Amino acid sequence: MNEHLLTDGAVMGRPRGVEDAVILRAAAQVMGRVGPAGLTLAAVAREVGLVPATLVQRFGSKHGLLLALADRSEKDASEMAGRVRQSHDSALGALAALTVESAAAMATPESFANHLAFLCMDLGDPQLYERALAIHRTQKRAIEELLTEAAGAGELRAGTDAAALARTVQAIIAGAGLTWALEREGTLEQRLRQELDVVLSPHLLPRHSHDLEES
Secondary structure: OOOEEEEOOEEEEOOOOOOHHHHHHHHHHHHHHHHHHHOOHHHHHHHHOOOHHHHHHHHOOHHHHHHHHHHHHHHHHHHHHHHHHHOOOOHHHHHHHHHHHHOHHHOOHHHHHHHHHHHHHHHOOHHHHHHHHHHHHHHHHHHHHHHHHHHHOOOEOOOOOHHHHHHHHHHHHHHHHHHHHHHOOOOHHHHHHHHHHHHHHHHEOHHHOOHHHHO
């Protein structure tokens, strides 16, 4: 991808040569590889074939880039939930797929550790924290909606408290990733599916116990 124009002997960035969404996806990939210490505008620019000045024009600073990425991540979380639901016959099958897809960027212990480091950084930055909380709430809402649908469709036992179960599922997902990164047994996808199955199994009706396995 050629992102440079020569003008009077100078190299100039072409501001709209690459869409912001492409830059933000590249930033997420770089984050997983290098962690907070290694993330720079120059590193992200190299990832998409831009000059750093172009990113400065778009986002102002590394902090501005992180804010834009967080805003995009919240939107992506909502869109992912809808897309996954459309591609699965059951709400529980969609929940399992959503759980796995949401963690796809953290498929190695190293990338998990790097993304976790960014989350720890978010907790100390008011603007990033606000966005991290919004992402968390969007994800919880998607989980609760799928569990509510599953209860209404008879996939879960009558009387299942979808809101309470959604909180437990979200906590299990976070904990499963951390224990997997420490123990390094199997893949993250395997661990997530295993733990999700365990937390949901007391609430499942027998005829739907295979939905998670087949998703």
